[in-house]
Amino acid sequence: MTDTLVHRCAATGVYVGKNGGSATLTRCDILENGLGAKSGIGPLADDGIGSGHSGVYLEKGSVTIRDCNVSGNR
Numbered sequence: 009m010t011d012t013l014v015h016r017c018a019a020t021g022v023y024v025g026k027n028g029g030s031a032t033l034t035r036c037d038i039l040e041n042g043l044g045a046k047s048g049i050g051p052l053a054d055d056g057i058g059s060g061h062s063g064v065y066l067e068k069g070s071v072t073i074r075d076c077n078v079s080g081n082r
Contacts, residue, residue: 009022009031009032009033009034009036010034010035010036011034011035011036012033012036012037013036013037013039014036014037014038014039014041014063015037015038015039015040015041016039016040016041016043017041017042017061018042018043018044018045018057018061019041019042019044019057019061020041020042020061020062020063020064020065021038021041021042021062021063021064021081022038022063022064022065022071023065023067024065024066024067024068024069024070024071025065025066025067025068025069026068026069027068027069028068028069029068029069029070030069030070030071030072031069031070031071031072032071032072032074033064033071033072033073033074033076034074034075034076035074035075035076036076036077037076037077038063038064038076038077038078038079038081039063039077039078039079039080039081040080040081041061041062041063041081041082042059042060042061042062042063042081042082043059043082044057044058044059044060044061045057059082060082061081061082062081062082063078063079063080063081064078064081
């Protein structure tokens with residue numbers, strides 16, 4: 009990804025989780041991800057995606073990050 013904005017995703021902004029998988033992020037803004045989302049369904053209206061995810065999550069593989077702003081994420 010180049011010159012990309014990943015902003016306010018309920019869960020993880022960028023996820024790499026496959027053996028041999030890779031991503032290169034160049035001049036990207038990855039901001040305020042992982043804050044969760046409420047679905048508005050159910051007795052407490054809080055059964056959506058919980059907060060606490062991340063901006064960039066690497067489970068397997070590799071990620072190269074160049075000249076990016078990764079901030080304000082959970």
